[in-house]
Amino acid sequence: MKEKKSFRVALLLSYLVLVAAGKGARTIQQWENTSQIPTYQQFKKTIMMEDGDIYDCIDVNLQPAFNHPLLKDHTIQMEPTSFPIGLNIKSSFPHVVSQAHLSIIECPRGMVPILRNGRRDQISAHFIDQAINKDAQLEEAGMKYFDDLYGVQATINVYEPKVKKDSGDLSQTGIQIDNGPKGHMDSINACYSVSPSFYGDTFARFHVGWRDGVQNKSCIDHDCPGFVQVSHNVGLGGRVKPVSVYNGPQYVIHILIFKDPKTHNWWLAYGKDKTPVGYWPSSLFTSLKDKGNFSYTGGRASGPTASSDSPQIGSGHFASEGYGKAAFIKDIQIIDNNNKLVTPNEEKAISGSSDLRKYTIGNYGVDDHGVHMYYGGPGNFV
Structure with missing residues (x-):
């Protein structure tokens, strides 16, 4: 019970949308009330996606990240100085996945796409105020890892788990890296999530998040300053597609978070080609400035009713159903102090579920590919 409680505390740090009734949650509420459709004087192009999402293309040097006081004189790093060693190792996974x-937003080079908040503007301020001030409940199924680390990579099977529309809950799967004392942990993460109460739809959407343990504030995507985007065509907060079909075609996303050994910034790269999306400057953090000491890779359900009336996680089916029916994560590796991708030490990894009646882990294993x-x-x- 004590172990479960401490794990829930760690998971709380990556609660990206509701942020669990703290200062970070009130930051989101303030954004709703004061900037319903944010505009930028320097944007040169506006793009509407087929699903109704609207992106503004703005100068990479004028993106919201640089409104952070710690980034006032920050010089943007347009690409990593190097990538982790060992990225060319191919997986032995027996199934073919796409x-x-x-x-993908067609912004001109030198600009970055910023999602307007119109999706969340559909939700009344009254509902948001109610949702963020409730005690957050958390459930999970995945792997936690305790050791010094400088990054994590994983290949994640993408589904659109069912989440009740008006619950205020979300279901997400991704990578999280933390460091710091209890109650003041720095945290970074990348995931796909389904959150109908906050986006007005049931689509899987891709997000990045971070937490400043000293200020006790959390943020998602570009909703508050911090994450520096360099990609001119990846739309944070946008849909991930296609998604997997139960007993049908399977689709994955490849996520890599790693620390630049020279600049010490934490980079996010995506896809088989490890395309850089952007980075969290090391100056944002205190405990996470040099390294992480905890990571979590897996799925979780978060929100006011996530335990009492739980959403699905993954495909919505138990691990025992196997390939094509249960969701999977593979090729989980960590980056060591030599900037090398290595297989996690089994003695420092713990896999499990918060409630085996609702979620399970199966066919868990370790090999040369992670x-x-x-x-x-x-x-x-x-």
Whole structure:
């Protein structure tokens, strides 16, 4: 019970949308009330996607990240100085899977796409105020890892788990890296999530998030300053598609988070080609400035009713159903102090579920290509 409680505390740090009734949550509420459709004086192009998302293309040097006081004199790093060693190792996964894609926005080079907040503007300020001030509940199924680390990579099977529309809950799967004392941990993460209460739809969307443990503030995408985007065509907050079909075609996303050994910034790269999306400047952090000491890779359900009336995680089916039916994560590797991708030490890895009646882990294993597992379940959807 004590172990479960401490794990939930760690998971709380990556609660990206509701942010669990703290200062970070009120930051999101303030954005809703004061900037319903944010505009930028320097944007040169506006793009509407087929699903209704609207992106503004703005100068890379004028993006929201640089409104952060710690980044006032920051010089943008347009690409990593180097990548981790060992990225060319091919997986031994026996099944053929296709790559899902993030939202691609045709912004000119030298600009970055910023999603307008119109999706969340559909939700009344009253509802948001109610949702963010409730005690957050958390459920999970995945792998936590305790050791000094300088990055994590994983290949993640993408589904659109069912989440009740007006619950305020979300279901997400991704990578999280933390460091710091309890209650003041620095944290970074990247994931896909489904959150109908906040986006007005049931689509899988790609997000990045971070937490400043000293200020006790959390942020998602570009909703507050911090994450520096360099990609001119990846739309944060946009749809991931296509998604996997139960007993049908399977799609994955490849996520790599790693620390630049020279600049010490934390980079996010996406896809088989490890295309840089952007980075969290090391100056944002205190405990995470040099390295992480905890990572989590897996799925979780978060929100006001995530335990009492739980959403699905993954495909919504138990791990025992296997390939094509249960969601999987494979090729989980960490980056060591030599900037090398290595297989996690089994003695420092713990896999499991917060509630085996709702979610399970199966076919968990370790090989030369990293950790692999099936995970997820129906929650209270039966």
